[in-house]
Amino acid sequence: MQREQIIVVKLGTSVLTGGTDKLDKAHMVELVRQCCELKKQGHQVVMVSSGAVAAGREQLLKSCGTSLVDKQMLAAIGQGQLIHIWQSLFALYGVNVGQMLLTRADVDDRERYLNARDTLTALLSYNVVPIINENDAVATSEIKVGDNDNLSALVAILANADKLLLLTDQDGLFTSDPRTNADAKLIDEVTHINDELRQLAGGSGTSLGTGGMATKLQAADIARRAGVEVIIAKGAGSNVILKCMSEQLPGTRFLKLTAPKDGRKKWLLAGPKSNGQIAIDTGAISALQNNGASLLAKGVTSAFGDFERGDLIDLIDTNNQVIARGLTRFSRSEVNKIKGAHSKNIAQLLSYDAGAEVLHRDDLVLL
Numbered sequence: 001m002q003r004e005q006i007i008v009v010k011l012g013t014s015v016l017t018g019g020t021d022k023l024d025k026a027h028m029v030e031l032v033r034q035c036c037e038l039k040k041q042g043h044q045v046v047m048v049s050s051g052a053v054a055a056g057r058e059q060l061l062k063s064c065g066t067s068l069v070d071k072q073m074l075a076a077i078g079q080g081q082l083i084h085i086w087q088s089l090f091a092l093y094g095v096n097v098g099q100m101l102l103t104r105a106d107v108d109d110r111e112r113y114l115n116a117r118d119t120l121t122a123l124l125s126y127n128v129v130p131i132i133n134e135n136d137a138v139a140t141s142e143i144k145v146g147d148n149d150n151l152s153a154l155v156a157i158l159a160n161a162d163k164l165l166l167l168t169d170q171d172g173l174f175t176s177d178p179r180t181n182a183d184a185k186l187i188d189e190v191t192h193i194n195d196e197l198r199q200l201a202g203g204s205g206t207s208l209g210t211g212g213m214a215t216k217l218q219a220a221d222i223a224r225r226a227g228v229e230v231i232i233a234k235g236a237g238s239n240v241i242l243k244c245m246s247e248q249l250p251g252t253r254f255l256k257l258t259a260p261k262d263g264r265k266k267w268l269l270a271g272p273k274s275n276g277q278i279a280i281d282t283g284a285i286s287a288l289q290n291n292g293a294s295l296l297a298k299g300v301t302s303a304f305g306d307f308e309r310g311d312l313i314d315l316i317d318t319n320n321q322v323i324a325r326g327l328t329r330f331s332r333s334e335v336n337k338i339k340g341a342h343s344k345n346i347a348q349l350l351s352y353d354a355g356a357e358v359l360h361r362d363d364l365v366l367l
């Protein structure tokens with residue numbers, strides 16, 4: 001018997017419509033049945049459901065544009081319809097659902113992140129299935145997560161999940177888009193996500209999906225760092241969710257990494273937008289990566305962007321690769337004054353004593 005787990009199931013538009021221009025309600029029943037079976041086995045289920053725009057398009061019964069405001073309008077029409085369908089299907093099994101519509105701002109701000117986390121935890125503690133989507137009707141590009149793959153990774157972190165199932169219209173990540181390359185091979189296990197792998201993952205093959213495999217890979221990268229196992233698999237067919245749990249399905253499995261124990265570090269991984277970058281030298285990188293050290297001014301070579309004390313920034317290496325992120329103790333102009341300086345000279349350079357660490361090890365996560 002498996003240990004009880006928290007499982008986030010992300011259902012792409014492709015799964016919910018079966019590639020048509022309508023929601024495939026018969027398949028939605030099948031997905032709900034499996035979620036309820038998991039609950040019977042003692043697991044907790046969180047659903048991240050796309051499909052609001054598709055449902056809106058179906059309701060409007062006439063073609064509508066593809067501009068941001070058109071999509072927002074379709075989402076406003078479709079989200080109510082979508083949650084109504086989920087609610088009635090789960091009710092067949094006597095299971096209640098709770099809707100949460102999130103935007104980037106709900107995870108960027110630590111207070112709002114904690115509020116969202118508390119709501120999610122409370123829903124689970126009452127045996128309710130949270131059904132989550134982006135709040136498309138109000139989210140503009142500045143405050144959007146932008147795709148439900150990345151949103152589901154953030155949800156997996158919020159829910160402290162064990163597994164994230166990204167269900168889509170392909171068996172998993174292939175060596176190239178199988179829609180355009182018949183020789184593409186399924187990659188069944190991923191232990192490292194690097195640029196080579198990222199180049200294999202293309203965008204969506206249809207006008208319905210958002211982000212394609214590229215955003216699924218980004219999501220897998222975020223979630224696995226937070227200790228969540230990620231599986232990309234095909235959402236069509238029978239018993240897909242149950243088969244994913246028992247590893248019987250073709251799919252791409254991303255092995256999880258050791259997660260930081262500290263909740264604040266997990267929040268940093270959930271990816272609040274960074275306000276700038278601090279470039280550091282190889283000595284500093286080694287101290288951070290090998291000794292878990294804090295970042296001292298001595299290792300800083302330059303600073304970019306517009307950041308103040310307490311803002312989230314990325315630490316980059318000499319190839320501009322982000323190697324860590326965290327909360328800075330100095331603004332950009334202060335970092336520029338003290339970069340390369342020995343800790344004992346900082347107070348003199350700034351004319352006040354603000355400590356020696358640019359980023360304290362408690363406030364940073366390695367990537």
Ligand SMILES: Nc1ncnc2c1ncn2[C@@H]1O[C@H](COP(=O)(O)OP(=O)(O)O)[C@@H](O)[C@H]1O
Pocket residue numbers: 011012013014015050167168169170172173174175176177178179200201202203204205206208209210211212213214
């Ligand atoms: N390397 C790849 N392996 C598999 N699918 C890929 C790859 N590159 C791009 N894709 C495309 O990603 C699509 C799935 O993403 P998307 O259309 O956003 O679906 P969803 O609605 O499920 O999120 C596939 O149909 C495929 O065309």
Ligand SMILES: N[C@@H](CCC(=O)OP(=O)(O)O)C(=O)O
Pocket residue numbers: 011012013014049050051052053054075133134136146147148149208209210211212
């Ligand atoms: N929030 C949008 C879906 C966005 C999205 O990422 O779509 P998909 O790539 O189909 O998972 C909607 O409900 O229509």
